[in-house]
Amino acid sequence: QSALTQPASVSGSPGQSITISCTGTSSDVGGYKYVSWYQQYPGKAPKLMIYEVSNRPSGVSNRFSGSKSGNTASLTISGLQAEDEADYYCSSYTSSSTLVIFGGGTKLTVL
């Protein structure tokens, strides 16, 4: 099964808002609430930012929010800060034998 589709890169200026999309199918993103988002800095382990489409773990800034419409999930970062510059990955449960699928990742650049 192919990875979920994310834009390779997005950029924004400090203070702006950006949105990263994650497109799948009705067998994964569109069919279930189990969409997560991860932030990863170079050489570091990923960090959970959003789980079950729109829930933030304790300690994650409320500048990060998640949503879903149809087969596409989205991560929005408001009030962009320099420290948000990182790679972002979505993941989803899938009803295929794969069970879990990741997106290809999006590199966020803060201009």
Place this chain on the structure above:
Amino acid sequence: QVQLVESGGGVVQPGRSLRLSCAASGFTFSSNVMYWVRQAPGKGLEWVAVISYDGSNKYSADSVKGRFTISRDNSKNTVYLQMNSLRVEDTAVYYCARDRSGGGYWSYGMDVWGQGTTVTVSS
């Protein structure tokens, strides 16, 4: 504190085997679903395998099915990844991660990650 520590990585020839370990501490290990996720150099994250809290259910990615086996020992707070018939394309950093839901539930969200262990498959 809540922690996962992977070990067992290294350089291995194609076709050989390797066993990775992930030692957990700071939480009730036997209550959590556990995952292995890998990342090839310069590439994105790829889910590898998952095991239920009690070890009764296991799933693996098609790319490793029949070659990799996930297991756990709740008495040792450790999850393992047995990797056989290794291929060059298995070269990656391997992370273990915890499902954020305790109590044996599956949320498919990974809230605690280890630092990763590097596996290099090369002749």
